[in-house]
Amino acid sequence: MSRESKMDGRSRVEGSRLAGRRPSLGRRLAGFLGSWESLIFLLFLLVVSANSLISPIFLDPANLFDATLNFTEKAIIAMPMIFVIILGDIDISVASIIALCSLFIGMAAANGVSTPLLIAIGLGVGLLAGLFNGFLITKFDLPAIAVTLGTMSLYRGIPNAVLGDQAYTKFPADFGFLGQGYAIANIVPLELLVFLVIAVVAAVVLNFTIAGRYSYAIGNNKTAAKFSGVPVARVRMAAFAATGLCSGISAILLTSRIGSTNPNIAMGWELEVITMVVLGGVAITGGKGNVLGVIIAAFLLGFMRFGLAVVNVQGAIMNIITGALLVVAILLPKAIEAARHRPMREKSL
Amino acid sequence: MKRILKRRESTLLISLIVLVLLVSLRSPSFIGPKSLNAILNDTSALIIVALGQSLVILIGGIDLSVASTMAFTGMVTGLLNLHIPGIPAWTYLPIAAAIGACLGALSGSLVAFGRLPPLIATIATMSIYRGFVYVFSKGAWVTARDMSPAFLSIPSTQIFGLSSMVWIAILVAVAAGIFMRFASSGREVYAFGGNKVAANFAGVSERKVEMLVLTASGLLAGLAGVLWVSRYGMAQSETASGFEMQTVAACVLGGVNFVGGAGTVLGVVIGALFFGVVNNALTVIHISPFFQMVIQGIVIIFAIVSNTLIDRSNQMKLIARRKI
Numbered sequence: 001m002s003r004e005s006k007m008d009g010r011s012r013v014e015g016s017r018l019a020g021r022r023p024s025l026g027r028r029l030a031g032f033l034g035s036w037e038s039l040i041f042l043l044f045l046l047v048v049s050a051n052s053l054i055s056p057i058f059l060d061p062a063n064l065f066d067a068t069l070n071f072t073e074k075a076i077i078a079m080p081m082i083f084v085i086i087l088g089d090i091d092i093s094v095a096s097i098i099a100l101c102s103l104f105i106g107m108a109a110a111n112g113v114s115t116p117l118l119i120a121i122g123l124g125v126g127l128l129a130g131l132f133n134g135f136l137i138t139k140f141d142l143p144a145i146a147v148t149l150g151t152m153s154l155y156r157g158i159p160n161a162v163l164g165d166q167a168y169t170k171f172p173a174d175f176g177f178l179g180q181g182y183a184i185a186n187i188v189p190l191e192l193l194v195f196l197v198i199a200v201v202a203a204v205v206l207n208f209t210i211a212g213r214y215s216y217a218i219g220n221n222k223t224a225a226k227f228s229g230v231p232v233a234r235v236r237m238a239a240f241a242a243t244g245l246c247s248g249i250s251a252i253l254l255t256s257r258i259g260s261t262n263p264n265i266a267m268g269w270e271l272e273v274i275t276m277v278v279l280g281g282v283a284i285t286g287g288k289g290n291v292l293g294v295i296i297a298a299f300l301l302g303f304m305r306f307g308l309a310v311v312n313v314q315g316a317i318m319n320i321i322t323g324a325l326l327v328v329a330i331l332l333p334k335a336i337e338a339a340r341h342r343p344m345r346e347k348s349l
Numbered sequence: 350m351k352r353i354l355k356r357r358e359s360t361l362l363i364s365l366i367v368l369v370l371l372v373s374l375r376s377p378s379f380i381g382p383k384s385l386n387a388i389l390n391d392t393s394a395l396i397i398v399a400l401g402q403s404l405v406i407l408i409g410g411i412d413l414s415v416a417s418t419m420a421f422t423g424m425v426t427g428l429l430n431l432h433i434p435g436i437p438a439w440t441y442l443p444i445a446a447a448i449g450a451c452l453g454a455l456s457g458s459l460v461a462f463g464r465l466p467p468l469i470a471t472i473a474t475m476s477i478y479r480g481f482v483y484v485f486s487k488g489a490w491v492t493a494r495d496m497s498p499a500f501l502s503i504p505s506t507q508i509f510g511l512s513s514m515v516w517i518a519i520l521v522a523v524a525a526g527i528f529m530r531f532a533s534s535g536r537e538v539y540a541f542g543g544n545k546v547a548a549n550f551a552g553v554s555e556r557k558v559e560m561l562v563l564t565a566s567g568l569l570a571g572l573a574g575v576l577w578v579s580r581y582g583m584a585q586s587e588t589a590s591g592f593e594m595q596t597v598a599a600c601v602l603g604g605v606n607f608v609g610g611a612g613t614v615l616g617v618v619i620g621a622l623f624f625g626v627v628n629n630a631l632t633v634i635h636i637s638p639f640f641q642m643v644i645q646g647i648v649i650i651f652a653i654v655s656n657t658l659i660d661r662s663n664q665m666k667l668i669a670r671r672k673i
Contacts, residue, residue, distance in 0.1 A: 090468070136650065143607040145411065145468075146653045149597055154646025164639045263639075271413075271472050284466045316483030316586060319476035326473040331463050 036281035037293045039333060043325075044300040051307035058307070065188055069257070071276075071302030072191040073250045074269055078276045078294055079195075079202040080242035085277055086206075086219045087236055088286030089137065089144035094247045095269035096155035097129045099261075101251035103159035106168030106261035115175045122252040123245060129155055130244015134237035144240075152270070159263040167262040171255075179257025191253050198246060203291040211235060219286030275322065276301055279329055301325075357604040357656065361619045365626060372630040379633050389511070390504075392625030393518035394419075394580075396618055397573045398592070399599040400525045401453075401566035403617045406597070406605045407542040408562055410467030413593050414456055415570040417478035420588035422448045422574035424482045427491035427584030430500045438499035441575050442517075449571015450564050452478060457563030461556040467563070475593070483586040493582030504580040514576050521569065526614040534561060543610030598645060599624055602652045623648070 603620025
C-alpha cells in the first residue's frame, strides 16, 4: 500500500479549501464518505435502523445495553490491540491468554479463593503472558506473528493439558456479578463500563501522550524511530503487556458471565478482535489508525450480529457477512479514492 | 560435507531422527514399517497444505484460508459423491484442486488488485468459505455411509507399499521443489519475498507473484481437502478447523522466514514430518493427547528463537570475515 493512498479523504478537501476554492458538492460528499470513521458510522446507523425495523424493542434502552454484552469482552482486547497493530505487530495469542487466565481463575476458585484474589490472579496471569510475548519479540527481535503463533499453542495447550475434557464450574457467589452485574440505574452492564473506561484510557494514551506519538513513529518507520531515540523495544513491550492485561480482564468478565471454564473457551476470538481493529480503520501495515474508529467498528459488528441473530440467521452465514463486510469496508474507500483521483493517480510501486 | 551440515534442514533432519530413535527406545515398534507408514499417512495432508502455505509466507504474507478451503472442497466433493455416485473416483482430485485454485485466486485477487494485505484478505475469505460449507450442507454431515467405496479408497489405494495419499504428497513435494528451484516463476517468488522494490525494478510483476502464490496455496489446500474427507470418511462444516495454524507452524519449524524470502521445500517437508512424529509419538509413549498443544507451542517458540539466533550469528561471522 502506498503512503499516498493512506491519506484520509477529509484532509484533501480541507487542502482545497485552503487553496481558496470551494470543493464541489460531489467532492465534499466523496471526501466525507472517504473518511473511515464516517463510512463505518454510516454503516452502523444502517445496522441500527435495520435492527429497529426488525425488532420494535431493539431501541428499548434495556435491550440496547444488553445487546452490548456479546462484544464488549472482545472490544476490551481490541483497545490495546490498536497499539500493537499501529506498531506494525500483531498478537494472535489473545484468545489463548483468555483460556490460560480462565484456567487459573477456575482452579483457584475450585480451591475456595475469594473474588478479589480471583481478579488479581486473572490480571496477573494475563500480564505475565503478555510480558512473555513482548519479551520474546523484543529481546530477540522476532516477528510478532510467529512468536504469538507459538504462544497461542502454548497458552491454550496448558489448559488443555491440565483440564483435558473437564471444566471448572465452581465459583464464589459474588464472582458472577462482574460479568452479569449492572451499574448505573441497574441498566448499564458492568462490562460496558469497564470497556468504556479502557477505551478512554486507550484514546488518551494514543492521542495525548508521548507513548502514543512514539507508537505512530515506530509503526511508520521502526528504524528511523530507533535512530531518533525512540525506545522502540520498551514501547512494543508495553503494548504486548497491555494486550495481555486486557485479555486477563476479558477472561475475568467472560468466566464470570458464563460461570465456567474449559480449554476451548473464547476459541477463534483473536481473529474477531483483529477484524474489529482493522474494520475500525487501523492499517495492518502499521502507523495509522485511531481509537474512535475501532469503538464504532465494535458496536457495528456487535449490533449487526445481534440483529442477524434476531432474524434467526445462522452463525455460519453471519461469518460470511462479516467476512464480506471486512472486504467491502476496506475496498470501498480505496475505490472512492481511486475514482476521485483517476486523472492524477500515480502508479504505485 | 561441512556445507551440508551447516544447513538448517540437516539440523532439523538430525533432530527428527534423534526424536524417532528416542521414542523407539521406549517402544521399539515405533520404527516398524507399520508405524512409519501411519506417520506418513497422518502427515501427508499437512505436507501438501504447508507447501502451499510456505509460498505465501515466502512473500511475507500468510494464508489463513487454507483450512476453510479444505472444508469447502471436501464438502463439495462429498456432496458430489453423495448425489452422483457414478463419477470415477480419480476425477475428484482435479475437481477439488480446481475449486481450491479458484478460491485461492479469489483471495489472490483481493491481495493483488484490492491491495489488501494477505492476512486481512484471508481472514475474510476464511470465514466466507467456511460459511459456504455450512450453506451447501445445510449444517448436515456427509459421513462414510453416504460415500461410495471408490471415493473412500482415494487416499488409501496401495501403490508399491505406500498409500496413494503419501504418493500424492511426494509428487507435490517434488513438483514444488523443481518449481521453486528451476522455474523462473519460482525464483521470482524468492526475489519478491526477499526485496519487493528490488524485484519490481528487476521486472518481477507484483500482481503476478501474489496471484501465483495464493492460487497455488488454494489449489494444494483444495487437493488436500478431498484427501482429508475421504480419509476420515466425514465432511462437515468444521472439517480441518484450526489446521491453518498447524500448516504455518510446520513452515516456521521448517525455517521459512516470516520476513519473507527464505525457506526451502525440504525444510517444510521435514517441519511437517516433525509434527507428525511428535503427534504419533505421544500416543506411543502414553502421554495424553491433550499435551499435544503445549508441546507444539514449545517446539514453535524454540524453533523461531534458535533459527533466528543461528541466522544472526552466521551473518555476524560473514561480516567479520569481510575485509574492509
